[in-house]
Amino acid sequence: MTAREAAEVASPFLFHEIVFLDIAILAMMAGVGWAIIRERRLFVVVMLSGAYSLLSAAFFVALDAVDVAFTEAAVGAGISTTLMLAAMLLTAREARRPAAGMRIAPLAVVAVTGAALLYATTDLPDFGDPDSPANAYVGRAYLVRTPDEVGTPNVVTAVLASYRGYDTLGETVVIFTAGLGVMLLLGLRGARRSKYAEARRQRQAAARLENQLNNSDEDETS
Amino acid sequence: MSSNHHLVLRVVAKLLIPAIALFAFYVQFHGDFGPGGGFQAGVILAVAVILYALIFGVDEARRAVPPWLVRAGCAAGVLIYAGVGVATLIGGEAYLDYDALGPEHHHGQHLGILLVELGVLTTVASVMLAIFYAFAGRAPDIPDEEW
Numbered sequence: 001m002t003a004r005e006a007a008e009v010a011s012p013f014l015f016h017e018i019v020f021l022d023i024a025i026l027a028m029m030a031g032v033g034w035a036i037i038r039e040r041r042l043f044v045v046v047m048l049s050g051a052y053s054l055l056s057a058a059f060f061v062a063l064d065a066v067d068v069a070f071t072e073a074a075v076g077a078g079i080s081t082t083l084m085l086a087a088m089l090l091t092a093r094e095a096r097r098p099a100a101g102m103r104i105a106p107l108a109v110v111a112v113t114g115a116a117l118l119y120a121t122t123d124l125p126d127f128g129d130p131d132s133p134a135n136a137y138v139g140r141a142y143l144v145r146t147p148d149e150v151g152t153p154n155v156v157t158a159v160l161a162s163y164r165g166y167d168t169l170g171e172t173v174v175i176f177t178a179g180l181g182v183m184l185l186l187g188l189r190g191a192r193r194s195k196y197a198e199a200r201r202q203r204q205a206a207a208r209l210e211n212q213l214n215n216s217d218e219d220e221t222s
Numbered sequence: 223m224s225s226n227h228h229l230v231l232r233v234v235a236k237l238l239i240p241a242i243a244l245f246a247f248y249v250q251f252h253g254d255f256g257p258g259g260g261f262q263a264g265v266i267l268a269v270a271v272i273l274y275a276l277i278f279g280v281d282e283a284r285r286a287v288p289p290w291l292v293r294a295g296c297a298a299g300v301l302i303y304a305g306v307g308v309a310t311l312i313g314g315e316a317y318l319d320y321d322a323l324g325p326e327h328h329h330g331q332h333l334g335i336l337l338v339e340l341g342v343l344t345t346v347a348s349v350m351l352a353i354f355y356a357f358a359g360r361a362p363d364i365p366d367e368e369w
Binding site for chain 1: 304359
């Protein structure tokens with residue numbers, strides 16, 4: 001029995017601290033999400049999305065899913081933020097405000113999807129329900145058999161690397177494919193990069209020079 | 223960029239980067255006992271190098287971790303993982319059944335998990351760095367006024 005289940009037995013559902021924590025974290029996530037929608041400076045948006053990932057990692061900890069929380073913190077808050085920053089350097093610093101007519105359709109899609117998800121939550125099993133599909137059948141078998149068959153204290157690792165070794169091999173190949181795609185699209189060789197940057201520098205220098213010449217021309221004519 | 227720019231940032235980063243890399247290996251080898259494993263460790267290891275690149279420049283990072291090593295790492299990780307499967311086949315068990323790797327089955331399982339997680343770490347860290355190099359290599363260094 002986890003600490004959370006013990007607390008649920010000890011006090012009525014709505015009045016124990018984990019529920020308040022859940023509500024507080026979800027409220028902060030909603031606040032950050034709203035701020036991301038309203039914000040036009042992309043740097044702030046990237047930073048806020050990192051904060052959003054960190055909050056959702058905290059939420060996963062509250063749900064006792066520490067492995068998922070760890071991945072969310074490392075991948076969502078950590079590397080995604082840095083990669084988005086690196087990608088942002090290639091584009092503008094500010095997002096353009098969408099036209100008023102462009103906002104209705106996305107709002108409708110989000111509202112319908114959100115309503116459908118809210119409706120679906122009524123069908124979800126209770127939190128930690130031992131008879132829920134995820135905890136019964138094969139999930140229970142993993143928990144029962146891991147100490148004897150694999151012997152790692154962390155059952156998640158046993159499932160991920162041993163029982164579901166094929167899946168994880170597939171995931172590794174997916175990541176490899178993603179890297180291969182980026183390298184093929186954006187340049188496989190390191191040398192190509194400096195050539196590109198050099199050409200960019202030269203273009204900028206030429207543009208500056210041209211500007212100065214134009215300005216001095218204007219000075220002479222005036 | 224002159225040497226006394228972002229002095230605090232540089233000093234703090236130099237203190238932090240070895241700790242980040244060490245933490246990555248802790249996450250890697252402690253994955254059997256606590257949360258973590260190859261995916262998280264690979265990402266953290268890549269972050270150590272990316273932090274170095276952000277503060278000291280991408281060219282410096284390319285000197286420390288050359289792109290050829292990153293490209294080789296992407297494929298090497300998958301080969302390590304798939305190679306463990308081939309080794310178990312040769313050992314007379316099913317593909318990726320680690321019992322073939324050790325005399326007593328828990329040893330085989332531990333060794334197998336350790337090796338495939340090493341493969342995951344190698345591929346994940348290399349791919350993250352490859353993506354970062356590909357993006358960061360196309361942009362100029364961050365100008366001072368945008369820090």
